[in-house]
Amino acid sequence: MVATITAFAFEVAPAIAILPLASFVIALFAGKYLPKRGALAGIAATGGSLLLSLWVALTVAGGATYNEEIYSLVTTPNTFDLHFGLLLDPLSALMLVIVSLVSFLVHLFSLGYMNDEGEAGLPRYYAGLGLFSFSMLAFVFADNLFMSFVFFELVGLCSWLLIGHWYREDAPPSAAKKAFLVTRFGDYFFLVGVVAIFATFGTTVFAGPESFPTLAEEALAGSGGAGGGAGGLSTFGFGPGAWFTILGFLVLGGVIGKSAQFPLHTWLPDAMEGPTPVSALIHAATMVAAGVYLVARMYGFYALSPTTLAVIAFVGGFTALFAASMAVVKRDIKQVLAYSTISQYGYMMLGLGAGGYVAAVFHLMTHAFFKALLFLGAGAVIIAMHHRQDMWEMGGLKERLPIPYYAFLSGSLALAGIFPFAGFWSKDEILFEALVHGIGGSPLLLGGYLMGLTAVVFTGFYTFRMVLLTFHGEPRTHTARNPHDLGWSVKTPLAVLGILAATAGFVNMVPVGTILGLERIELLHGWLDHGISGLTVEHYGELTHDFAGYTTGALAGSEVLTVLLSAGISLALALAGAGLAWMLYSGPNPEAHTERLGDVRTLLMNNYYQDEYQVWIAETFGTGVARLSDRFDQSIVDGAVNGVSEVSLLSGDRIRRIQTGIVSNYATLLTLGLVVLLLTVGLAGGWFL
Amino acid sequence: MAVAVQYYLLLSAAMFCIGLLGILTRRNALFLLMSVELMLNAANINLVAFSLQYGNLTGQVFSLFVTALAAAEVALGIGILLVLYRNFGDVDITKATTLRW
C-alpha cells in the first residue's frame, strides 16, 4: 500500500510542471475571456504544483527516490540518447517546493500588483508567468544535462518575455534583449559543454551507475589522473583531469550567465525594468537560481576538479563583494535589491566552490524566501507609492504600511545575516565552510572567504540604508504621505514569506549543532544525505576530499572555537554595517551621504563601467566586424560577381563594333577570312612546297 | 578544235575576281547584284568547261540550275532593293546601317 502511494506520487510528478504549462496555454488563448485574465488559472496551477511538490517531498522524505525516463525525443539505437526524464531526490524535491511556493505567491501577489492597477496585456503576463514556472520546474527535476539545457534556455525566453512586458516603452525591450543576449553568451559555453559531455561520456544523465559524474570519477580513479585515454572515454587529446576541468568550465559559462556572476552580471540590474513580481520570481526562485542549482545538481562532476572549484569559489567571493559595493549608492529600491541578488548568488557560488554543498543549497533556500519577500515588499511599496521607486521620495512608510514594513524588516534582517534570521544561518555556514577548508590545506579559499566576509559589512549597510530610507524618518514627498491602499493578495504573500524568512534558518543550525553536539539538529544536512547513492552529501564530501584535496581544518585545533569565531565575526561585521547605516540615515530627514564619496560614488553609480566596456566590446567586435564584413561582401565578394558580368558586357560591347552594318565590310571580312583559311590550310597541308 | 580547259579556268577566275572586286568596292546595291551575277556566271563557266572536259552532262545541268537560282536571287534582291529605296531614299548600302549594334 505504501509502495503504491509512493509510486503514485512519482507517477503524477510530471504534473508539477505540466500544470503551469496548462495555465500558460489557458492564459494565452483564453485569458481575454477569463474573469481575472488568467490569474486564477495560474494561481490554481501553481497551487496544485505546490501541493504535488509537497507530496513528492514527503515521499522522498520517506526514503524513496525516482530516476526514470519519461519521454524520448528521438530513438537512436547506437548513439546518444536524447530524452526527458524525472530525477526526484532530496535536492530536486526541496527545490520543487521552493520554486512552486515562490511561484504561487508571486501569482497571488500579481493579482494585487498587476490586475488592480488596470494593466494591459494581462493574459500575456500570466502566460509568461505560467511558462516561466513550467520551465523552471521542469529544469529542476531534469534527469540529464540535455534536458537541463532545454529548460535553461526556455527560462531565458521567459525572462525575455516578462522583462520586456511593458514593450510600449523604450527601456524594457532593451533590457529584455540584454538579459537574453548576455545569458545566451553564457549559454553558448554551456551548449558546447553539453555537446562535449555527450561526445565524451555518451550520456548526460545525472544519477546512476551510468551517469557522467560517475563515469568521470571512475575514469579519474582508474587512470590516476594522468595519461591519455581514460576507460574508453574520448578526451579529445587532453588528459582526463584537464578535459573534465574544461568541461566543467564550459558548463560553468552558462551558470555564470544565468546566475549573474561576474563578468556576466550586467543584465540583471537592467532586468529591473520588468514588473516587480517578475523580478521576485526571477531572483528568488527561477532564472538566477537555475545557475546555482545546476552546479549543485552536477556537483559530483565539479567535485572532481580542484581548478574548477577554486574558480567557482573565487568568482563567487569576488561577485559577492563586487556587487555589494555597488548596491551601497543606489537610489532606486529595486536596484539595491538587484545588486544584493548578485551578491547573494556570489555567496552560493563561494559555498559550492568551497566544498560547502549543503551550505550553498541552504542559502539557495533561505535566499529564495527572503529575496522573494524583499521584492514583493518592494512591490508593495511601489504600489503604495504609485509606481515610484526612488527611495529618496519615500520615507516614513512604517506607520502607514505596517504589514509590509514588518515583513520587509524580517527579510532585511535575513539578508543582512542578523541572528537568528534565516540568512544568518546559511550565510554563516558558507563562510564557515570556506574558512575551514581554507585553513585545512586549500589556502586559495581563504581569499574567497575574506572577500565574502568584507561583503558582509556592505550587505548590512546597504540593507539598512534601504530600510531606513524607505520606511523610517519623515515622509519626503506627498505620495509618501498618502500611500495607496494594499489588498489582501499583496499582504498574504508578504506575511507567509515574512514568517519563512525569520524561521527557515532553523532547519540547519550548524553552529548550535556543533556546540551542543546535536547532529540531529542539522536537518537539511540529513535531508541531503539520503537518496540516490552518488548524489549524497557524504559522497560529495569524499569526492572533494579525494580529488580536490579539501580537508577540514580548525582554528587552534578546536572545532567549537572555529564555529563560534566564524559565526561571531560575520555577525559582528553585519551589525557593524547595519550600525553604520543607522548612524548615517536614521534621523527624520537623512542626508545623502553618498555624495561625500566623490569619485568613488561616480564609479559605483556607473557600476565600475562594466556596461560600458561590455557594450564597447559588443559594438567593436559585433557591429564593427559586421559592418566591415558587409562592406567586404558588397565590394569584394559581390564585386567579383558583378565584375564577371561587367567584363562580359564590356567585351561584348567592344566586339560588336565589328558589325558596322555596311555590307561591303562584311564581304571584305568574309573574303579575307576565306583567304586566311585557305592559306592556313594550304600551309599546313603543304600545298606550296 | 577544243580550247584547253585552263583557258576557261583563267576566264572564270578573271570574271570571279571582277565580281568580287565589284562587291568589295561598289556602294550602289544594283552594282552589287550585278557583281554577284558575274561571280555566279564565273562558276557556271567552270561547270560547263569541266562538263565538256569529262564528257559528262551533269555540269551543264548544274549550270542551268545555277542560272535559275540566280534569276530567283536577282528577283529577290531587286525586291529588297526596292524596299531599301523606299525606306532610305537611296540604294547606297553604306547608308542602310540601322541594324548594326
Next chain:
Amino acid sequence: MIVELLIGLCLLGSVVLFVAPSRYAGRLAAGWSLLPLALSLFMYAGFSGQGNAFLGGQLAYETTVQWVSLGPYTLNWHVGLDGISMPLIALSTVLTTAAILSAWTPIEDRENQFYGLVLFLEASLVGVFAALDFFVWFVFWEAVLVPMYFLIAIWGGPRRKYAAIKFFVYTNVASLVMFIGFFALIFGLGDSIGSLDMPAIAQALRAGELGSLAGVGPATLKTLAFAAMFAGFAVKVPVVPVHTWLPDAHVEAPTPVSVLLAGVLLKMGTYALLRFNFTMLADVAQRYAAIIALFAVVSVIYGALLALAQQDLKRIVAYSSVSSMGYVILGLVAYTVYGVGGATFQMLSHGLISGLLFACVGVIYNTTHTRMVDDMSGMAARMPVTTSMFVAGAFAYMGLPLTSGFLGEYFVFLGTFHADFPGAAWFTAIAMFGIVIVAGYLLYAMQRTLFGPFGVATDHGDGGAVRTDGGEDADSGAEHDIKRAAAHDVVPLAMLLALVIVLGVAPEISFGMIRDAVAPLLTGGAG
C-alpha cells in the same frame, strides 16, 4: 503512380490557373494547392520506404518506365522516395500552400499567372526531390529556375530585373559546372552503367568501378568531379563565397516567393549535395572533410555577421539563411547519424522557420510598405498576433528548445563534435557561436521594429518621408492605416509555427525516417 499524380496535380493546377480569371485566382490556387498538400501528407502517413534510395534501399512509391534509348544509355522515368526525400516533398507542398495564402494581399496584378507559376514551381520541386534518373532530375532541376525567374522579374521590387537575371545566370552557370563534373563521372564509368539511373551510378561509384578519362586517373577524376559538383551545388545552397545572389533575390522577390525561395529552393542545393557529393563520392568527401567544414563554418559565422549589419528585415533573414545552411553542410560532412540526419532535419526545420519569418516580414510590409528597421517601431501595439508569430519564429530561428530549430542545430552539433575529421570539435565549437550572433541580430531587429513607442515612417508619394507617431493613445491609429493583419494572412503563419513546434517536441515524426535513410550512408564502404 502516386508521385506522378502529385506532379500531375500541380501541373494541371498550373494550367487551370493560367486560364482562370484573376479575380478568383487566389482562392482557386489556395484550394487547389490543398490537393497536393493532402496527397503528400497521405503519402507521408503511409510511407513505407526503408533505407537509402541511392544505396539499394526499399523505395516508397517507386515507378520505372523506359523512356528513350540514346546511344549506349537508356533514359528512364524513374521516381521514388526514401526517408530523405519524403519530408522534403511534404515541406514543398506545405510551403506552397502557405506561400499562396500569404500572396493574397500583396499580389494585385496578373494573379492568375502568378499562382499558375507558383504551382508550376511546386511541380518542379516535387520532381527534383522524387527523381532518381539523372535526366529526369536535371529537367526538373532546371525547370525550377523558369517560374522563379518570372516570379521575381514580374512581381518583384524596384531592382527586380537585376535580381532575376543575377539569380538565373548565377545558378545556371553553376548547373553547367555541376553538369560537367557529373558527366566526367558518367564517362569515367564507361560501360559499367547502361543508364543515367542515379542509384546505379551511386552504387557503381561506391563499388570503385570508376575508370580513367582522358588520361586522368580515377582518384583525380573523382576529386575533380567532386570539386565541380560541390561548386555547382554550393551556389544553390548557398555557401560563402558564392552567396551574393541570395540577398538580392530575396529583397526583390515578392514575399510569397521569398518564402518558397528560402524554404525549398535552398534545400535543393543541400539535397543535391547529399545525394551526389556525399553519397556518390563519400570517400572524397571524407578525405576533404576539414576543408568542407571550413566552408561551412565560414558560412555560419560570416553569414551571421552580415545579417548583423543589415537594416532591411528581408536582408537580415536572407543572410541568416546563409548562416543556417552552413549548419547543414557542417552536419553532412560529419558522417554520423546525428550529423547527416541532423543536417536533413535542419533542412526541414529551416524551411519552415525561414518561411515563417519571411511571411511575417511580408505581413508587416503589406501594411507599412517599408522593411527598414529604422523606419518603424512599436508594431506590437498594432499587430499583436503577427508580432507574436514573428517573435515565436525568431526564437525558433535562434534555436530555442522545443522548436525544430533547436533540434536541427543540436543534432548537427552533436553529430559533428565527435566526427572523424581533424579539428571537428573546434569547427563545431566555432560554428556554435552562430547561435549567439543570430540572437543578437534578431533580438535587435525585434526590439527596434516591434517594441517601443509606435511609429512608422512612410513615403506618402509627395516626396518626403513622413513619420507618424502614435503617441500614448494607441487607438487613434486612424491617421495611419496600420491595422491588424487579415485572417488569411495569419493562417499560414500559424500553420508553419504549429509545425515548427510539433517537430520541436516530437522530432521522431520525421527524424525516424530520416535516420533510417541516412544510416546506410554511414556504413557500407566508401570505395
